[in-house]
Every structure is written in structure tokens, then in C-alpha cells.
Amino acid sequence: MNHRKRIFLKSVFIAGFCMLATFSACDKGFEEMNTNPNAFTExxxxxxxxxxxxxxxxxxxxxxxxxxxxxxxxxxxxxxxxxxxxxxxxxxxxxxxxxxxxxxxxxxxxxxxxxxxxxxxxxxxxxxxxxxxxxxxxxxxxxxxxxxxxxxxxxxxxxxxxxxxxxxxxxxxxxxxxxxxxxxxxxxxxxxxxxxxxxxxxxxxNIAKWKTFAYSLMLRLGMRLSNVAPDLAKSWVEKAISGGVMQSNDDIAKVNHVAGNGNTQNWDSFELKRESFPESNAGKGPVKLSKTLIDALIGYNDPRIPFYATLWEGNILSQQTAKLPSTTDPTLQKGLPNGFDATTIKQVIPDFNNNMLTTFSEPNTATVASLNAPTILLSYSEVEFLLAEAALRGWAPGTASEHYENAIRANMQSTSLFPTVTLSNGESIIKDEVIASYLAVHPLDASGSFEQQMEQIYTQFWLAHFMYFDHFEAFSTWRRTGYPVxxxxxxxxxxxxxxxxxxxxxxxxxxxxxxxxxxxxxxxxxxxxxxxxxxxxx
Incomplete structure (x- = not known):
């Protein structure tokens, strides 16, 4: 008789016997006998x-x-x-x-x-x-x-x-x-x-860190209500601040990544590299950094340019060390206009041809778009930008200017969270003296109107958030504030x-x-x- 058939008939016999006998007699020890001791049951x-x-x-x-x-x-x-x-x-x-x-x-x-x-x-x-x-x-x-x-x-x-x-x-x-x-x-x-x-x-x-995260998330959600329910927003923002929001980059909520494994590498970066600008395209892929972003960074003489942008040769993994010091030069960066295809782009670049794509900037796959880059879910920089607005509204201690500077400083200092690589400035991070110079040239205009200061705060928020590839939050904050334009x-x-x-x-x-x-x-x-x-x- 076939082995499987014998097992089946034996099972039928046991089942029939159990139906004829009392449940207590048949069930005794049966559950234990049929439980795998090595299996997780909870x-x-x-x-x-x-x-x-x-x-x-x-x-x-x-x-x-x-x-x-x-x-x-x-x-x-x-x-x-x-x-x-x-x-x-x-x-x-x-x-x-x-x-x-x-x-x-x-x-x-x-x-x-x-x-x-x-x-x-x-x-x-x-x-x-x-x-x-x-x-x-x-x-x-x-x-x-x-x-x-x-x-x-x-x-x-x-x-x-x-x-x-x-x-x-x-x-x-x-x-x-x-x-x-x-x-x-x-x-x-x-x-x-x-x-x-x-x-x-x-x-x-770490329980203390989770409390800080939760209060910082409370701040984010509270500020989201600023236009539709300002009294409710004020109440929750004040409660979050009193409870204790993030105080430094040590409090950032992030998932660290390691290249080489699908369960450990940065997935945004992996998908971008795989689909949007693979090395085989030799710089002629259709995805580039936006003209809006690059023009703003250049206009501010922003030290984050080498961390954000490179020409395509700097994204060839085998030669990044040699190429990035030159391909991240801010004077070489150029953004692609949004809203066009390979044909309609000639409306704004009349002599455009596909070879010209190699002259447009790509996200830097050695830094912010690296497979080793962390996923930032909520940052200290964001908290300080929100506190700048809260102070502007009279909902938070300190001045809007103080929080605005803390936010920019924290964001630029967070370059230390990303892979170490030499860029066009000869550095792997943005130094404190460079940050101080940037803030001296671009302070928050405390004499400006509420809307003028809001535009400054959230234009800088937008520039900062590209560091973290958290476009979800950039999108929500832009809809709420209207900035940048x-x-x-x-x-x-x-x-x-x-x-x-x-x-x-x-x-x-x-x-x-x-x-x-x-x-x-x-x-x-x-x-x-x-x-x-x-x-x-x-």
C-alpha cells in the first residue's frame, strides 16, 4: 500500500474513533502530541x-x-x-x-x-x-x-x-x-x-528618545492645524513644546542603511539608481535635478550644492572618489525644467538634443542618494523650523530668528550622518564656519511682515528637506504654508x-x-x- 495512503487511512480511523469515544478520553494529550515544540505559536x-x-x-x-x-x-x-x-x-x-x-x-x-x-x-x-x-x-x-x-x-x-x-x-x-x-x-x-x-x-x-519623538510628532501635527483650527493648533503646539521636543541632531528619527542587501540598503536610492539614472545611460537618462532647486541653491550660494548635486560621471560608483571633487563643482550644476518631455523641452531649450542631458545635474549617489544614506523620518531641523513659525505666532519661547538659524545649522551639520566622501569643497561635511557665513548673509528679516518671514522660513525648509529625501513632509508643509512659491x-x-x-x-x-x-x-x-x-x- 502506498505510504501516503496508509497515513490518510490511519488519520480517518483516528478521527472516527474520536467521534465515537468521549471527548475527554480522545483529547487527552492529543493537542500536545500535534504541536511542534520548535514552532512559534505567538x-x-x-x-x-x-x-x-x-x-x-x-x-x-x-x-x-x-x-x-x-x-x-x-x-x-x-x-x-x-x-x-x-x-x-x-x-x-x-x-x-x-x-x-x-x-x-x-x-x-x-x-x-x-x-x-x-x-x-x-x-x-x-x-x-x-x-x-x-x-x-x-x-x-x-x-x-x-x-x-x-x-x-x-x-x-x-x-x-x-x-x-x-x-x-x-x-x-x-x-x-x-x-x-x-x-x-x-x-x-x-x-x-x-x-x-x-x-x-x-x-x-530608549524611552526618553521615544517621548521626544512623540512630542516632536505632536508639534508637526499641531502646526498642521494652524490655518484650519488655530486655537486647537496653539494648544497642541504649546503642549508639545512643554513636553520636550528634539534638542539636537542626536534626537533624529532615522533608519540606518547598509548597501549590498535588499533588506538593509536605502530603497529610495536603490530605485533611483536602478530606474532613473542607471550607469548604463552614461548621463543620458531622463531624470535630473530640477532647475527650480538648482537655481535656488545657486542663488543662495548654498554650501549644500556639492552634497545634493553632481554631473553624471560622479555617479559612476567605480570612479566616485576620483570624479566627485570636480563633478560636484557648484559652477557646473544645471537643473532641468519641470513639466516637459523630450519634444516639448524645446519650447524652453530650442537647441535641445539628447546628448545635452549629460550636462544636467543628478542627485549625488555618494551622499544624499547613497545606498548607505539613512532614511530620515523626523528631524531636529524640521522641529526648529516649526518652532520658528510657532515663535512668530507667539506660541513658542525664543525668537523666530533663533529657531530659524538653529534649523539651518542643524540641517547643514547633518551632512555628518551621510557617507564620508570628498567633494568639490575638499570636505566631507559642511564646517561650522561655513554655516556661520551662510547665516550671516541670509538672516531672517525680523522687520518683515508675517508672510515675508514665513516665506523665508519655509523656502529654507524646502531647501533643507531635500537632504533627507522626505518629500512626503515637504509636500504637506508646502500645501499648508504656500512656500516656496x-x-x-x-x-x-x-x-x-x-x-x-x-x-x-x-x-x-x-x-x-x-x-x-x-x-x-x-x-x-x-x-x-x-x-x-x-x-x-x-
Whole structure:
């Protein structure tokens, strides 16, 4: 008799015998006998947390490249492309508008919801529970900022409670819930209890650092309400400052990366190098740094130019050491205008030909676009820019000028977080004396109007944030403040009618698989269009 058949018949016999005998007699020892002693029967929450962090940082997912880069690097005019697959560059449809939404709900939250369910009510795991909830706010604030009304209360419950068609919460309700969750989670953190330890690739389980992160995130979210609910914004901003926001670059929330492995390298940089300017293109790829960015950097005589930009020869990995001292020369850098293809570019560069692409700047793959570059999720520099505005509004101690200078200084000093390489200035970092000279030439004009100072603060914010490739936050801050002033492209057939992109559309799957809740969200928020502003964008 066949071996598999014997096993099958034996199983049938045992099952039949159990049905005839009493349950107590048959079940005795049976569960233990059929349990693999080497298998995990409960979730290993530390590993789950590591996975949630690195996936949110973009490692191994499509959302960072397709959303952070192809939409928002173009929208914010950090980069430009002559191709049609970079939607944000010319607001041309590429059908990747729902990728971030689907990745957040199907990937980023998956492990996190298991952690929350496994730790809730366990006093010994209160830190893991609190930190997981802080991280949940971080994940979902990105979802609501980009799409508007989204599932929040029922988000991720499909993994725990079988809620596969979650209701959408209004953004006006989501923001108070996120801020209250941060406050509640901060109060639960207990330095005497265990943490995620080394599984926490942001802060290695340091409770003080997580409190600082949570209060800094509270500051970010509080300031987001400045136009739509100023009294509420003021209350939460003051609470965040009183609690203790970031004080130096040592507090930055970052995931460190190491080249050579798909689970450890910087995914933004990997995708850019693979798809947008591979070495085989010899500088003739369609993706370059934007003219808007390069012109602004040159206009300010900004010392970050060599860290941000290089000609293509400096991006050939085998020769970077030899080439970068010359290819990062600020006088050689040139940006590509946004909103054109290989044919329409002749409207602004009449003699354009493909060979000319080699003369346009690319992101420096030895520094900010390196496979070894960290993913910066929330920076001390950002905190100080927000404090500059808060001081301007009378919501924070100190002067706007002091915080403005702290922000720029911190950003330029953070070049030390990136790989060490000699650039055109002969340095691998921006020295303090160079920063001091820059601040002396470009101080905040304290005699200017509120709007004039806001424009200065957030133009510098925009310049600084390219260091971190956090185009998500650059996009949200630009929508809230209106600065820097960017001219919307008007490419033929664009999906915004020549207006600015204000949000992404919900994925097509929501309109079919979660139809009732999707339609209610559209009814509340407005048409599911790229030009429909989210609640706080006033």
C-alpha cells in the first residue's frame, strides 16, 4: 500500500474513533502530541516591530519610489523628468496614485496591529504597546495627509477583528484622535519596564528618545492645524513644546542603511539608481535635478550644492572618489525644467538634443542618494523650523530668528550622518564656519511682515528637506504654508488642468472592494480628484 495512503487511512480511523469515544478520553494529550515544540505559536513582537519600521521607511516596498519620488519629488520641483512615468513632474497619469494607500494598509500596519493586540492590557509590555501606538500615528498621519479622509479607527482591524471594509474617518476627526493618542501613549511610557531593545531600529528601546519623538510628532501635527483650527493648533503646539521636543541632531528619527542587501540598503536610492539614472545611460537618462532647486541653491550660494548635486560621471560608483571633487563643482550644476518631455523641452531649450542631458545635474549617489544614506523620518531641523513659525505666532519661547538659524545649522551639520566622501569643497561635511557665513548673509528679516518671514522660513525648509529625501513632509508643509512659491506645470493632457497637485486619489480597489465607505468619503470630502484639498489645507 502506498505510504501516503496508509497515513490518510490511519488519520480517518483516528478521527472516527474520536467521534465515537468521549471527548475527554480522545483529547487527552492529543493537542500536545500535534504541536511542534520548535514552532512559534505567538507573534514575536520584537521582530514584528522591526519589520513595521523598515517597511514604513520604504525598504522592499513600492510606495517610497512611486509616491515619495515619482509624485512628490516632481511636485516639489526637487527633480525633473522628460519621461511620462514621473507623475508629479508634469501631473500626468501613471496609475500609481493608490500605491501608498495600499501599502500603508496592507503592509505598514500589518505587523503593528498584531503587536498592539498582543500587548494590550499587559502591564509588563506597556512600553511596547505605547510605542506601537505612537508608530501607528506616524504611519496613519502620512495616509491622511496625502489622501484626506481615510480609515483610522478601523484601520488594520482586518488582521485582528475581520474588518475588511473599514469605514473612513473624516480628517477633522482623525487629527484630534492622533494628537490624543500621542498624549495618551506618552503618559504610558515607563522607563522601569522592558522595551523592544535592539529590535527598535530607530531608538534601540530608549524611552526618553521615544517621548521626544512623540512630542516632536505632536508639534508637526499641531502646526498642521494652524490655518484650519488655530486655537486647537496653539494648544497642541504649546503642549508639545512643554513636553520636550528634539534638542539636537542626536534626537533624529532615522533608519540606518547598509548597501549590498535588499533588506538593509536605502530603497529610495536603490530605485533611483536602478530606474532613473542607471550607469548604463552614461548621463543620458531622463531624470535630473530640477532647475527650480538648482537655481535656488545657486542663488543662495548654498554650501549644500556639492552634497545634493553632481554631473553624471560622479555617479559612476567605480570612479566616485576620483570624479566627485570636480563633478560636484557648484559652477557646473544645471537643473532641468519641470513639466516637459523630450519634444516639448524645446519650447524652453530650442537647441535641445539628447546628448545635452549629460550636462544636467543628478542627485549625488555618494551622499544624499547613497545606498548607505539613512532614511530620515523626523528631524531636529524640521522641529526648529516649526518652532520658528510657532515663535512668530507667539506660541513658542525664543525668537523666530533663533529657531530659524538653529534649523539651518542643524540641517547643514547633518551632512555628518551621510557617507564620508570628498567633494568639490575638499570636505566631507559642511564646517561650522561655513554655516556661520551662510547665516550671516541670509538672516531672517525680523522687520518683515508675517508672510515675508514665513516665506523665508519655509523656502529654507524646502531647501533643507531635500537632504533627507522626505518629500512626503515637504509636500504637506508646502500645501499648508504656500512656500516656496512654485509654478505649476501645464503639460498637455495633465490631470490637474494646469493647477497644483493637492492630494492623491484613492486606489481603484477602494471604489470596488470598499464601495459604500469610499462613496461616503467622497461625499464628505469632495470629488476624488488630485485638486481636491484636504481638510487642513486652507
Amino acid at each position: 507573534p514575536v513582537i520584537g521582530n514584528l516591530f522591526t519589520t513595521s519600521i523598515i517597511r514604513t521607511a520604504g525598504t522592499g516596498t513600492a510606495d517610497r519610489n512611486r509616491t515619495n519620488i515619482k509624485y512628490f519629488a516632481g511636485t516639489m520641483q526637487y527633480m525633473a523628468s522628460l519621461g511620462l512615468n514621473w507623475s508629479g513632474d508634469k501631473n500626468y497619469e501613471n496609475n500609481q496614485f493608490g500605491d501608498l494607500f495600499e501599502t500603508i494598509y496592507n503592509v505598514h500596519l500589518k505587523e503593528l496591529q498584531q503587536i498592539i493586540a498582543a500587548t494590550e492590557g499587559n502591564v509588563d509590555l506597556i512600553n511596547q504597546f505605547a510605542i506601537a501606538n505612537i508608530w501607528r500615528v506616524f504611519i496613519l498621519h502620512r495616509a491622511t495627509d496625502i489622501y484626506g479622509d481615510v480609515p483610522y479607527t478601523e484601520a488594520g482591524q482586518g488582521y485582528i477583528s475581520g474588518v475588511f471594509k473599514p469605514a473612513y474617518d473624516k480628517q477633522s476627526a482623525i487629527y484630534p484622535m492622533m494628537l490624543e493618542q500621542l498624549e495618551r501613549s506618552i503618559s504610558q511610557l515607563d522607563a522601569t519596564k522592558s522595551t523592544f531593545g535592539n529590535n527598535d531600529v530607530l531608538y534601540e528601546g 512654485l509654478n505649476a506645470p501645464n503639460y498637455p493632457g495633465n490631470f490637474t488642468g494646469g493647477k497644483h497637485l493637492l492630494r492623491l486619489r484613492y486606489p481603484v480597489s477602494e471604489a470596488t472592494l470598499n464601495k459604500i465607505n469610499y462613496e461616503e468619503a467622497v461625499s464628505n470630502q469632495g470629488p476624488d480628484l488630485y485638486t481636491t484639498a484636504v481638510w487642513w489645507d486652507k
